[in-house]
Amino acid sequence: MIDFLPDKPIYQQIMEKIFGDLLKGNVKPGDRLPSVREYALEFGVNANTMQRVYKELELLHLTETKRGQGTFVTEDMQRLEELREEMKQTLVTTFLNQMESFGFTEEEIIVQLSSRKRGELN
Amino acid sequence: MIDFLPDKPIYQQIMEKIFGDLLKGNVKPGDRLPSVREYALEFGVNANTMQRVYKELELLHLTETKRGQGTFVTEDMQRLEELREEMKQTLVTTFLNQMESFGFTEEEIIVQLSSRKRGELN
Amino acid sequence: MIDFLPDKPIYQQIMEKIFGDLLKGNVKPGDRLPSVREYALEFGVNANTMQRVYKELELLHLTETKRGQGTFVTEDMQRLEELREEMKQTLVTTFLNQMESFGFTEEEIIVQLSSRKRGELN
Amino acid sequence: MIDFLPDKPIYQQIMEKIFGDLLKGNVKPGDRLPSVREYALEFGVNANTMQRVYKELELLHLTETKRGQGTFVTEDMQRLEELREEMKQTLVTTFLNQMESFGFTEEEIIVQLSSRKRGELN
DNA sequence: GTGGTCTAGACCACG
DNA sequence: GTGGTCTAGACCACC
Numbered sequence: 001m002i003d004f005l006p007d008k009p010i011y012q013q014i015m016e017k018i019f020g021d022l023l024k025g026n027v028k029p030g031d032r033l034p035s036v037r038e039y040a041l042e043f044g045v046n047a048n049t050m051q052r053v054y055k056e057l058e059l060l061h062l063t064e065t066k067r068g069q070g071t072f073v074t075e076d077m078q079r080l081e082e083l084r085e086e087m088k089q090t091l092v093t094t095f096l097n098q099m100e101s102f103g104f105t106e107e108e109i110i111v112q113l114s115s116r117k118r119g120e121l122n
Numbered sequence: 123m124i125d126f127l128p129d130k131p132i133y134q135q136i137m138e139k140i141f142g143d144l145l146k147g148n149v150k151p152g153d154r155l156p157s158v159r160e161y162a163l164e165f166g167v168n169a170n171t172m173q174r175v176y177k178e179l180e181l182l183h184l185t186e187t188k189r190g191q192g193t194f195v196t197e198d199m200q201r202l203e204e205l206r207e208e209m210k211q212t213l214v215t216t217f218l219n220q221m222e223s224f225g226f227t228e229e230e231i232i233v234q235l236s237s238r239k240r241g242e243l244n
Numbered sequence: 245m246i247d248f249l250p251d252k253p254i255y256q257q258i259m260e261k262i263f264g265d266l267l268k269g270n271v272k273p274g275d276r277l278p279s280v281r282e283y284a285l286e287f288g289v290n291a292n293t294m295q296r297v298y299k300e301l302e303l304l305h306l307t308e309t310k311r312g313q314g315t316f317v318t319e320d321m322q323r324l325e326e327l328r329e330e331m332k333q334t335l336v337t338t339f340l341n342q343m344e345s346f347g348f349t350e351e352e353i354i355v356q357l358s359s360r361k362r363g364e365l366n
Numbered sequence: 367m368i369d370f371l372p373d374k375p376i377y378q379q380i381m382e383k384i385f386g387d388l389l390k391g392n393v394k395p396g397d398r399l400p401s402v403r404e405y406a407l408e409f410g411v412n413a414n415t416m417q418r419v420y421k422e423l424e425l426l427h428l429t430e431t432k433r434g435q436g437t438f439v440t441e442d443m444q445r446l447e448e449l450r451e452e453m454k455q456t457l458v459t460t461f462l463n464q465m466e467s468f469g470f471t472e473e474e475i476i477v478q479l480s481s482r483k484r485g486e487l488n
Numbered sequence: 489g490t491g492g493t494c495t496a497g498a499c500c501a502c503g
Numbered sequence: 504g505t506g507g508t509c510t511a512g513a514c515c516a517c518c
Binding site for chain 3: 516517518
């Protein structure tokens with residue numbers, strides 16, 4: 001179920017997965033997340049690696065940690081929406097910049113996008 | 123003119139830039155590329171870094187080294203086209219996978235893409 | 245009314261609050277303090293946490309526990325005065341050491357202190 | 367020369383020391399800081415601990431790390447000044463809040479401050 | 489049981 | 504040689 005890319009820090013990949021779960025609503029605001037040790041087992045990583053994941057999530061104000069009780073998803077919906085929007089813009093902007101830097105035309109981009117979507121979604 | 127992202131290998135960023143120049147036609151097949159030292163100066167990087175760039179470009183068969191004469195862009199147009207297509211697919215696939223993993227809907231993606239394009243291109 | 249700092253033990257924060265009440269005279273020597281359970285409810289913390297608060301207060305000879313009757317503020321005024329003086333010195337010394345370790349000049353300290361006081365007190 | 371307080375993370379204490387050096391001007395903007403390994407030796411801590419120190423300093427935009435070259439003090443003097451001012455305010459505010467929460471009068475604070483200063487500076 | 493800190497040591501990517 | 508990642512395992516503070 002979990003296979004990490006070799007060229008990207010594991011803790012980042014886990015962060016992104018949890019972040020994705022948050023944005024997709026799989027995890028609700030206020031929910032208690034699994035403990036560091038539980039997640040470490042589930043993902044097959046060291047507890048310290050998970051520790052770091054939670055620390056970074058907290059820096060983004062996505063989670064709050066309550067001493068001795070666990071880690072909780074922020075209830076600040078606005079912050080969540082902000083990050084979601086920010087992420088969307090960043091991904092799209094980065095994508096378009098890359099395409100442009102490699103000289104792909106707008107038409108090519110559209111064609112490729114739609115062909116991929118057909119392949120995926122139909 | 124050159125500002126490297128801190129989170130990506132410099133040699134890769136330079137590779138991408140040269141690759142982009144190739145794809146965009148700024149550099150023509152058969153053209154002689156600047157020497158390692160020239161480029162190292164231009165980009166303000168270590169000569170070893172440029173060495174690696176050229177090595178990797180050669181592994182992709184994008185360039186050929188002629189002893190004592192310098193490094194030249196491949197004249198194998200087909201190879202160039204192959205890589206161009208491959209790159210296009212990779213970028214688009216990666217982009218869509220990311221968007222999906224963060225739970226963005228197809229509609230959102232379209233809206234964001236078109237709004238960005240308007241901002242950029244008009 | 246109660247919001248605990250995340251980076252400091254809750255039991256210490258509660259201790260400081262009660263200590264402050266003592267020093268400010270909100271609570272008089274000989275007064276009976278609320279029971280562990282009452283305080284636990286009021287502060288919204290675990291009863292064990294309050295237990296610890298009382299234990300530490302007793303170690304400081306600030307309170308005395310009478311079996312079956314509850315916890316009472318010490319009537320030893322001298323002890324109270326001692327602790328008050330001690331606390332004052334500790335706080336001031338710590339403050340000055342910190343300011344010094346960050347290289348703030350005596351003048352800066354004075355200016356900042358007086359500007360803050362004006363803002364607060366007038 | 368270095369003795370760490372037992373009740374505060376070592377990495378924080380080191381951070382504060384370096385931060386203090388920055389604010390005091392012992393280290394100039396643009397200066398290269400000792401490497402992780404050098405500092406680890408000097409402070410007698412693990413290299414990972416120093417790694418963390420540098421990471422946190424970077425989050426504060428106090429340092430910049432150049433791949434394979436080392437860690438450098440930011441040249442953004444404004445950022446430095448900002449943090450200095452912020453730190454000054456935070457320390458003073460925290461100090462006054464604490465004194466107030468323990469019921470010390472303004473006069474007591476002034477007396478204690480000046481007596482400490484005499485002890486220290488004359 | 490929870491999260492947080494620290495150490496020791498290995499390995500990698502980069503310049 | 505530089506910083507960065509990861510693991511393994513110990514120990515602590517808090518609830």
